[in-house]
Every structure is written in C-alpha cells, then in structure tokens.
Amino acid sequence: MENTILAAVNIVKYFYDPVKVKVLNGVNFSIHRGDFVSIVGKSGCGKSSLLYVLSTMDTDYEGDVLIDGISMQQKKEPYLAKIRNEKIGFVFQFHYLLNEFTVLKNVMLPGLKLHKYSEKEVEARAYDKLKTLGIADLALKNAARLSGGEKQRVAIARALINDPDIIMGDEPTGNLDKKNSELVFDIFKQLSHELNQTMLIVTHDPDFAAKTNRIIRMEDGKIVNEEKNLVG
Amino acid sequence: MNLKLIINIAQSLLVARWRQTLVAAVGVTFGITMFIALLSFMSGLNDLLDGLVVNRTPHIRLYNDIRPRRHQPVTLWPAYQNTYPMISSLKSGNIRQEIYNSGPIIQALQQNKAVLGVAPTITAQVFFNDGTVDINGVINGIDVKAETKLFHFDDYIVAGKATDLNTVPNSIILGIALAQKLVANVGDIVQITTSTGAIFQLKVVGFFQSGLQDFDKAQSYASINTTQKILGKSSLYITDIRVKLYDINQAPALAKSFARIYGVDAEDIQTANSQFETGSFVRSLISYAVGITLLIVAGFGIYNILNMMIYEKMDTIAILKATGFAGRDVKAVFLVIAIAIGLFGGITGLISGFGLSVVINHIPFHTAALPTVKTYPINYNPLFYFIGISFSLITTYLAGWLPARKASKIDPVIIIRGK
Numbered sequence: 001m002e003n004t005i006l007a008a009v010n011i012v013k014y015f016y017d018p019v020k021v022k023v024l025n026g027v028n029f030s031i032h033r034g035d036f037v038s039i040v041g042k043s044g045c046g047k048s049s050l051l052y053v054l055s056t057m058d059t060d061y062e063g064d065v066l067i068d069g070i071s072m073q074q075k076k077e078p079y080l081a082k083i084r085n086e087k088i089g090f091v092f093q094f095h096y097l098l099n100e101f102t103v104l105k106n107v108m109l110p111g112l113k114l115h116k117y118s119e120k121e122v123e124a125r126a127y128d129k130l131k132t133l134g135i136a137d138l139a140l141k142n143a144a145r146l147s148g149g150e151k152q153r154v155a156i157a158r159a160l161i162n163d164p165d166i167i168m169g170d171e172p173t174g175n176l177d178k179k180n181s182e183l184v185f186d187i188f189k190q191l192s193h194e195l196n197q198t199m200l201i202v203t204h205d206p207d208f209a210a211k212t213n214r215i216i217r218m219e220d221g222k223i224v225n226e227e228k229n230l231v232g
Numbered sequence: 233m234n235l236k237l238i239i240n241i242a243q244s245l246l247v248a249r250w251r252q253t254l255v256a257a258v259g260v261t262f263g264i265t266m267f268i269a270l271l272s273f274m275s276g277l278n279d280l281l282d283g284l285v286v287n288r289t290p291h292i293r294l295y296n297d298i299r300p301r302r303h304q305p306v307t308l309w310p311a312y313q314n315t316y317p318m319i320s321s322l323k324s325g326n327i328r329q330e331i332y333n334s335g336p337i338i339q340a341l342q343q344n345k346a347v348l349g350v351a352p353t354i355t356a357q358v359f360f361n362d363g364t365v366d367i368n369g370v371i372n373g374i375d376v377k378a379e380t381k382l383f384h385f386d387d388y389i390v391a392g393k394a395t396d397l398n399t400v401p402n403s404i405i406l407g408i409a410l411a412q413k414l415v416a417n418v419g420d421i422v423q424i425t426t427s428t429g430a431i432f433q434l435k436v437v438g439f440f441q442s443g444l445q446d447f448d449k450a451q452s453y454a455s456i457n458t459t460q461k462i463l464g465k466s467s468l469y470i471t472d473i474r475v476k477l478y479d480i481n482q483a484p485a486l487a488k489s490f491a492r493i494y495g496v497d498a499e500d501i502q503t504a505n506s507q508f509e510t511g512s513f514v515r516s517l518i519s520y521a522v523g524i525t526l527l528i529v530a531g532f533g534i535y536n537i538l539n540m541m542i543y544e545k546m547d548t549i550a551i552l553k554a555t556g557f558a559g560r561d562v563k564a565v566f567l568v569i570a571i572a573i574g575l576f577g578g579i580t581g582l583i584s585g586f587g588l589s590v591v592i593n594h595i596p597f598h599t600a601a602l603p604t605v606k607t608y609p610i611n612y613n614p615l616f617y618f619i620g621i622s623f624s625l626i627t628t629y630l631a632g633w634l635p636a637r638k639a640s641k642i643d644p645v646i647i648i649r650g651k
C-alpha cells in the first residue's frame with residue numbers, strides 16, 4: 001500500500017549468548033502514515049529486540065525492514081545512521097540526554113547533523129518543539145539538572161526535530177511516576193491528533209496501550225493478536 | 233561531514249572533562265618543553281664546540297705542499313718512455329713554499345662571487361729566547377683586518393689590542409700559555425732567533441687564548457710585514473692563502489677548481505676536519521632520541537585519558553549514534569579531542585621551551601678554554617620549534633587513533649539495552 005511507512009517482513013533474530021535463543025520468530029506487520037501503534041507483551045517476549053531491529057540500530061537479523069519502501073537489509077552503517085537521523089525519532093526508557101549540553105543543544109544536535117537548515121533555523125525549530133511540549137523555559141538549563149518527566153519531554157522534542165516519518169519509543173513512560181506518565185502520554189496523543197505523527201511505542205502499561213489506535217500483542221517472539229482501537 | 237558540529241561536540245566533551253584534559257595536555261607540554269630546551273642547548277653546544285675549530289679554520293687553504301716532484305728526470309728521458317721506472321730513495325724536491333703570483337691570485341679570489349673573504353698568511357718557525365732556554369714557537373704573519381673579519385681573531389685576544397700589530401712596528405701577540413712560559417707582560421720585549429740564526433726583538437702588544445692549550449703554548453701572531461722581515465723575504469712572499477666561502481658546502485668542489493686554476497695545493501675544510509661532523513651528529517641524535525621518548529610517554533598519557541573518556545562517555549556515544557551520527561563522526565570527534573590536546577599542549581610547550589632556553593642562556597658559564605663565552609650557549613633555531621609542534625600533533629593523532637576507532641565501533645544497542 002502507498003501509505004505504508006514501516007514494514008517488518010518475516011523478521012527472525014537469534015541471541016547466541018549464553019545459548020542460541022530465537023527471540024524473534026517471523027514477525028510481520030506494517031504501519032501506515034499517521035498510525036499510533038503500541039506493542040505490548042510480557043517482559044522478555046522480544047519487544048525491545050524488535051524495536052531495535054526496526055530502528056536500524058540492530059543489523060543482526062534475518063528478514064527485512066522496509067522504511068518508506070526502502071529495504072534496510074545489507075545497507076552500510078553511515079547510510080543507516082542517515083536514515084535514523086532523517087526518518088526516525090527515538091525515545092528511550094531512560095531518557096538519555098547528553099549531560100554536557102544544554103536542553104536546547106540536545107534538541108538541536110540531530111538537526112545540526114542533518115544539516116538541512118542553518119544553525120539559526122535549527123535553533124528556532126528547537127525552540128518551537130520545546131514550546132509545543134511546554135518546556136521552552138528550560139531551554140538554557142543544563143540537561144543533567146532536569147527531573148525525569150522533563151527529561152523525557154526533552155527527548156521527545158529531540159525526536160521531533162527533523163520532522164521524522166516515525167517516532168519509536170521503548171517504554172517511554174516505564175520509568176516515570178503516574179502523573180508524569182500521563183503527561184507524556186498526553187503529549188503523544190497530541191502529536192498523533194494535531195500533527196498526524198506516526199508513532200510506534202513499546203509498552204507494558206495496559207492503560208497506555210488502551211489509548212492508542214492499534215495494539216500489537218507479542219508472545220515468545222511472535223505477534224499473537226492485533227486489535228484496532230477506535231478510541232483515542 | 234560537518235566539521236563545525238564535530239568540533240563543537242568535541243569541545244563540549246573537553247570542557248566537561250577539563251581536568252583530565254589538562255593533565256593530558258601538561259604531559260605533552262612537558263615533552264615539548266624538554267624537547268625544545270634540550271635541542272636548543274645541545275645545538276648551541278655543538279655550534280660552540282664546532283666554532284672552536286670551524287671559526288678559525290679556512291674553508292679552503294691554498295699552499296704549496298712539500299713532496300717529491302711529479303716529473304722525475306727519468307720519466308722525461310725518451311728512451312724510457314714506455315717503461316715503469318723504479319726509483320729508490322726518492323727525496324722531496326726543492327719546491328718553494330711561496331705561492332707564485334700571490335697578489336693576482338688574491339685579487340681574483342676576492343672578486344669570486346662564492347668567496348666571502350681572503351686572508352693571506354705566512355708562518356715562521358722561531359725560538360723564543362728566555363734567558364738560557366730556547367722555546368720552540370711559531371709566528372703567524374697575518375692580515376689583522378681579514379683575520380678578524382673571517383676568523384674572529386678579535387674574540388680570542390684576552391689582553392691588548394689586535395690592531396696594534398699594524399700600528400706598533402715589530403710587534404707580536406703571544407699565545408697566553410707561551411707568554412706565561414716566557415714570563416712576558418704586555419709592553420715587554422721578547423727576543424727570537426730564526427731558523428737561519430737571525431735575532432730579532434719584538435714588542436708584546438697582546439695575548440690571545442684559543443681554548444686549545446697546545447696551540448696557545450706555541451703560537452704567536454705578527455703582521456705579515458714583520459714576519460716577512462723576520463724571514464728575510466720580500467713583501468710579495470706569501471705561503472698560505474686562506475679562503476672563507478659564503479657556503480661551506482661548496483668547499484670541496486671549489487678547492488679542486490682553485491688548485492687547477494692557480495697551480496697550487498688546495499685543502500677543503502671537510503677533508504681537514506671530518507671528525508667534527510661525527511661529534512655533532514651523535515649529540516644531536518641523543519637529543520632527538522630523548523625528546524621523542526618524552527613525546528611518546530606523553531602520547532601514552534593521551535591514549536589513557538581518551539580511553540577513560542570513552543569509557544565514561546559510552547551513553548553519549550550511544551545517543552549520538554542512535555540519533556543519526558555515523559561511526560566516522562564519532563571517530564572524528566575523538567580525533568579532534570586528541571589533536572586539540574596536542575595543539576594546546578604543543579603550543580604551550582613551545583612557549584615554555586623557549587622560556588627555558590632563555591633561562592639556560594642566562595646561566596653563567598665561564599671556562600678558560602672559551603674566553604668569549606659567558607653563559608651557556610643556546611641555538612634558537614626555528615626548525616626545532618617546527619619539529620616540536622609537528623611531533624606533538626603526530627603523537628597525539630596516533631595516540632587518539634585507537635581510542636577513536638574503538639568509540640566509533642561502540643554498538644548503541646548494547647549500551648541502550650544495558651541499563
């Protein structure tokens with residue numbers, strides 16, 4: 001379909017340490033532009049492993065990943081880095097920010113790397129994203145001095161800086177308290193509604209998943225069930 | 233690759249770890265400082281020791297050597313044209329030591345573009361009469377002006393004035409050790425006997441000290457005129473023409489051509505003093521070896537600190553990679569860090585190396601052998617500074633290369649999962 005932005009084609013992945021284990025056992029699905037999808041499943045069922053394969057960071061798998069129709073199999077490292085920079089925004093569980101930089105600079109770095117806009121423009125865009133997320137006043141603070149919820153919002157702003165085709169998140173609320181989890185979820189929902197941003201979020205929080213458009217359920221490295229959700 | 237961004241990231245990492253960075257840079261600074269100071273000092277000493285000889289040695293000396301005649305009568309005899317004569321008890325012939333046409337030769341040499349200056353000399357073997365004792369000595373008849381200009385004659389005069397040789401008739405400057413043997417002071421009269429038995433009285437107008445004791449024990453100087461008188465020769469009598477060139481390296485070639493053109497023997501400085509090169513070379517070699525060793529040690533310091541930094545910055549590296557920086561960008565970041573340390577450490581090293589050289593150059597250093605030297609010698613050759621900074625950049629680049637490569641190979645998945 002024209003509208004498919006991300007497709008997993010029969011993905012199989014093994015871990016060899018300490019013994020050979022098949023963590024992904026033929027995963028097939030595709031995501032359309034504007035989809036807000038969650039992946040749920042028990043801890044250890046392979047959700048993170050799948051997400052790292054889809055994000056192009058993990059290249060040790062069988063099958064194929066198509067991003068915007070282009071196969072990621074057999075591509076060189078600099079090419080994959082460029083894809084991540086341009087097309088994918090990533091939000092991690094442990095809000096990894098670069099502590100050497102200010103909040104603003106953290107958000108700007110992927111934009112500077114892309115080099116599509118001038119430094120001034122990237123800065124203006126970064127401010128814009130921070131404003132959208134309601135944290136513009138933190139822009140000049142050092143990234144190390146923020147609270148967990150604030151950090152995660154900065155990470156989302158960073159993921160948005162290059163207007164990515166898709167945002168991927170690995171339990172982005174997993175390390176936050178109830179209040180902050182809700183805040184972050186509201187942001188995702190806002191992005192989905194207002195910007196029609198495509199998102200693929202791994203979570204084991206059933207409340208979170210229940211509010212997304214589509215839920216992919218995994219068990220033992222396989223998709224066992226998919227539900228469309230018309231709420232949202 | 234966006235170099236500005238790379239440098240910007242490198243700078244932030246450096247600033248965040250400025251203490252470690254400083255330690256690494258100080259290692260380089262120390263290495264370069266010692267390298268510069270050591271080479272400048274060694275080279276200064278080399279110049280000084282070489283100067284002892286080279287300053288006073290002509291680049292080319294023209295003279296007539298005493299040797300058997302090349303053409304013996306038997307080789308000229310038609311009957312023996314195609315034979316190899318064996319002559320036993322061959323004696324050196326009565327070759328005159330005087331250089332024929334010395335005047336025109338000197339003029340021609342002075343007009344030669346490669347020649348800095350020409351100093352004609354004569355030598356006279358004499359006995360200095362000191363009561364009942366006769367002391368063997370040599371009087372060198374010199375052109376004081378040329379000698380001062382070309383061979384720094386003035387520098388070695390420790391009492392009296394060199395120019396007095398021209399103004400005071402029948403005057404002499406004695407080697408300091410010779411003067412001590414004769415118990416002669418400036419202003420005294422000494423008596424000499426020539427090899428032909430003639431006796432002269434000469435007025436002492438000064439002492440010189442060359443730094444070579446044996447030399448100072450036997451040598452003395454007088455004007456060419458005075459020496460010609462002592463030898464009973466005409467005012468055209470010259471036995472040696474000593475030539476200094478603009479470029480010492482041309483000496484061997486020019487010596488050959490002068491010998492051919494003027495029909496005299498010519499000896500170049502390289503042939504006469506080949507051993508000095510060796511001493512200088514060994515001293516330079518030692519300085520370079522020590523300097524480079526210091527830099528290599530500094531390089532290991534940088535290697536360690538970069539490795540540590542990479543270990544600490546795993547998260548940063550993983551995030552950079554996850555957000556789209558390629559391995560080569562990460563590698564460039566760490567190479568820029570290494571080179572920045574090298575550049576900063578290197579430049580401060582050059583400055584403090586220069587400072588240390590200046591300090592050494594002001595430390596008093598008196599030695600009887602070197603009357604003109606008051607402090608330790610330093611050669612401020614810009615080449616040392618150029619080599620120093622190049623080496624510091626090369627060492628830091630090499631020291632940074634392995635850690636940078638390691639950083640570029642870090643797998644972000646392992647780091648991001650690992651928490």
Ligand SMILES: Nc1ncnc2c1ncn2[C@@H]1O[C@H](COP(=O)(O)OP(=O)(O)O)[C@@H](O)[C@H]1O
Binds near residue numbers: 018
């Ligand atoms: N680097 C690794 N080496 C070996 N086994 C691993 C590694 N990482 C994860 N696993 C295993 O693979 C399985 C799937 O892990 P993961 O994808 O993290 O699951 P989830 O994210 O759903 O909790 C788990 O059993 C886990 O122990």
Ligand SMILES: [Mg+2]
Binds near residue numbers: 047048049
């Ligand atoms: Mg997981």
